Amino acid sequence: MWEGRRASSARGNADLDPVLRNTLRYTVSAREYAALHKYILSRSKALRRAAPTPANVDKALQPRKGNDDYNARAVRHALRVFAVSWLGMKGWDAVARKVKDKEAAANSKKQPFYSSPALRMSLSLSAILLLYRWLFRFLTRLRTHLLQPEVEPFRLRNPRTAATLTSPYAPALGASFAGLALGIYPRRQLRVTIAIYSLFRALEFGWNACEAEGLIWGVKNGRRRERPWWFGSWMLQPVAFGQLFHAFVFDRDCLPEPSRNGSFILADIYIANSLSYQRESSPTVTCEPRSFNIKSTSSHQPSLLRYLTSFRPVVSTDISHILDQHVPTSTRVLLLFYSAMTVVPRFKSFYHSPLATINSILASALRMSTFATGALSSAWASICFFQTYLPRHVLATQRYFLGGFFAGLWAWVERRHGRGVFLYSARVSVDSFWKVGVKRRWWKSMKSGDVWVFVLALMVTGVVYERDARAIREGQWRKGVSWIRGQGWRDWSAEEDAEEAEDREKNL
Numbered sequence: 001m002w003e004g005r006r007a008s009s010a011r012g013n014a015d016l017d018p019v020l021r022n023t024l025r026y027t028v029s030a031r032e033y034a035a036l037h038k039y040i041l042s043r044s045k046a047l048r049r050a051a052p053t054p055a056n057v058d059k060a061l062q063p064r065k066g067n068d069d070y071n072a073r074a075v076r077h078a079l080r081v082f083a084v085s086w087l088g089m090k091g092w093d094a095v096a097r098k099v100k101d102k103e104a105a106a107n108s109k110k111q112p113f114y115s116s117p118a119l120r121m122s123l124s125l126s127a128i129l130l131l132y133r134w135l136f137r138f139l140t141r142l143r144t145h146l147l148q149p150e151v152e153p154f155r156l157r158n159p160r161t162a163a164t165l166t167s168p169y170a171p172a173l174g175a176s177f178a179g180l181a182l183g184i185y186p187r188r189q190l191r192v193t194i195a196i197y198s199l200f201r202a203l204e205f206g207w208n209a210c211e212a213e214g215l216i217w218g219v220k221n222g223r224r225r226e227r228p229w230w231f232g233s234w235m236l237q238p239v240a241f242g243q244l245f246h247a248f249v250f251d252r253d254c255l256p257e258p259s260r261n262g263s264f265i266l267a268d269i270y271i272a273n274s275l276s277y278q279r280e281s282s283p284t285v286t287c288e289p290r291s292f293n294i295k296s297t298s299s300h301q302p303s304l305l306r307y308l309t310s311f312r313p314v315v316s317t318d319i320s321h322i323l324d325q326h327v328p329t330s331t332r333v334l335l336l337f338y339s340a341m342t343v344v345p346r347f348k349s350f351y352h353s354p355l356a357t358i359n360s361i362l363a364s365a366l367r368m369s370t371f372a373t374g375a376l377s378s379a380w381a382s383i384c385f386f387q388t389y390l391p392r393h394v395l396a397t398q399r400y401f402l403g404g405f406f407a408g409l410w411a412w413v414e415r416r417h418g419r420g421v422f423l424y425s426a427r428v429s430v431d432s433f434w435k436v437g438v439k440r441r442w443w444k445s446m447k448s449g450d451v452w453v454f455v456l457a458l459m460v461t462g463v464v465y466e467r468d469a470r471a472i473r474e475g476q477w478r479k480g481v482s483w484i485r486g487q488g489w490r491d492w493s494a495e496e497d498a499e500e501a502e503d504r505e506k507n508l
Contacts, residue, residue, distance in 0.1 A: 016052055016060045026075045030058040074133040074486055082126035089118035117186065124184035131178035132458075133486040139171040172462025175485075179455040183448055189256070195450040196427050198457035201477075205464040209471035233422045234415035238408030240422075240429035245379050245404025247432050250397065254435035256428055364417060371414040379407035469493040 016024075024033060034054035041047045052060075063069050113119060145151065146166050155162035164170060185191050210216045217227045247254050382403025390399060411422060438445045446452070464471050465481050472478050475491050483489045 016056065020052075021060050024057060025061055025069075025072045026079065029069075029073070029076070030054070030061045033057045070137060070486055071134075074130055077483075078126040078130040081129050082122045085125050086118055086122035089121055093118060117188070121185045121190070124181055127181035127184060128178050129484060131181055132175045132484055135178055136171050136175035136485050139165075139174045143167075143170055169463050169466055172466050173459050176455055176458035176462055179458045180451060182454050183451045187448075187450070192431060192450045193427075195454040195457070196431055198461075199453050200423060200427055202457040202460035202464070205472050206460050208473060209464045209468050212468055212471055232415050233419045234411040236426040237411035237422045238405045240425040241375060241379070241408030242401040242404035243429045243433050244425070245407070246397070246401040247436055249400050251432075251436045251439060254432050254439060256431070367414045367417065368421075371410045371418065374410040374413070375407040378410065379404050382406060 028036065034057075037051065037054050037057075041051045061069070111117075143166050146155065146162060155166075182191060182194070207216070211227075214225070217225045244255070382399070386395070386399040386403065395402065411418060414421070437443050461472075461481065465478070469478055469481075470493050472481065475494060478491045478493060479489050482492060
């Protein structure tokens with residue numbers, strides 16, 4: 001009798017309910033369910049009796065002959081991206097509400113659930129992943145089918161269409177249109193930031209590919225062309241800082257929110273309450289250093305020039321004050337920052353070689369402090385210099401760009417380790433410059449232009465990965481591109497290099 005009950009229980013356990021089987025198929029894999037059953041479900045007798053065994057789940061989730069679980073895996077990963085991004089956005093909103101003033105939090109309007117930014121961002125990211133995988137899979141299979149010998153009549157009748165669809169880059173280019181799903185998220189600064197960041201990374205990958213193929217430097221026609229020793233990402237900083245400084249004076253509404261109140265340029269200059277500030281009312285300019293409030297309505301009127309001339313003693317005094325007091329202050333702040341960024345992720349290296357790690361932290365803090373304080377003081381000192389030695393009508397507004405440009409040359413101090421800072425400044429500058437152009441009607445704002453920029457970035461990244469995956473130099477990024485395509489979290493180029501090395505060793 002007991003054997004009959006066990007047999008019937010096993011048969012019932014093996015034949016899973018269709019709803020339960022599909023739920024498991026689109027939420028967990030067989031291996032993940034086995035781990036869940038081992039560490040959680042088997043701990044409780046009630047759950048152990050009610051839940052199916054890992055063997056039965058593995059059998060039930062096996063795809064039919066001739067098929068695979070690509071689509072189920074794509075849906076499963078998209079649901080996880082949705083859940084993780086939604087929880088992250090909700091957590092960020094909760095922290096932001098705590099930081100905001102009570103009055104601002106009370107005045108903020110509550111949005112319905114279906115139109116909340118957290119939901120729309122989560123839906124956007126999950127839709128991008130799902131559509132990208134489906135399009136990439138479809139176009140890959142279509143390309144394989146069109147390359148078959150029996151499809152040759154179609155290729156002969158439609159040579160251009162066949163050449164387009166059979167190109168090795170066709171799946172990556174076509175799948176990139178999944179980036180249009182970024183438009184699900186409302187047009188906000190976060191969406192623009194994502195688009196600009198993706199474009200910068202894509203251009204970087206493309207630059208690396210051009211270098212590897214000898215189009216810029218490297219080996220071409222048997223000749224090796226070395227990159228100049230002075231060339232690097234630090235060259236972006238003068239242009240970026242010049243544009244940001246010019247926008248700070250004349251187009252502050254086109255700067256990111258943290259930069260509008262002066263935290264980007266003025267934070268290290270007007271901290272000292274002991275300095276005596278000279279306040280002067282003007283019909284064109286109002287300056288309140290304590291609140292970092294500078295507004296300009298006209299850059300050609302003499303009142304602005306008289307004001308900046310009167311501002312000269314304050315600037316010169318501030319520069320001396322920065323060199324005496326704020327360099328040590330900024331060094332201490334940067335020291336704490338680099339300590340946290342170095343010791344925590346690399347605790348093992350700090351444990352085995354503490355002196356070398358401490359030396360690296362001190363050197364990084366000193367270099368960044370020198371770069372930041374030197375750039376800030378040079379930018380504001382340029383106001384006094386140009387107003388003193390240049391006529392009023394010579395470079396009336398461009399002098400602020402030049403002052404920021406010369407201040408950005410301090411990036412040379414941090415040229416070997418400040419790449420992240422330089423690229424961040426460049427991204428912010430591109431965003432600001434575009435907004436300035438729209439404001440001054442140099443060009444028109446394209447509807448959903450940031451979404452199309454994101455699609456272009458996906459195209460460039462996909463083409464570079466298909467042509468030479470090593471151009472994406474970070475191994476984690478290569479794994480990420482492979483995962484987005486549905487090919488697993490694997491670095492295929494590194495595995496190919498390892499296989500080639502093993503073959504060479506065997507041949508030797």
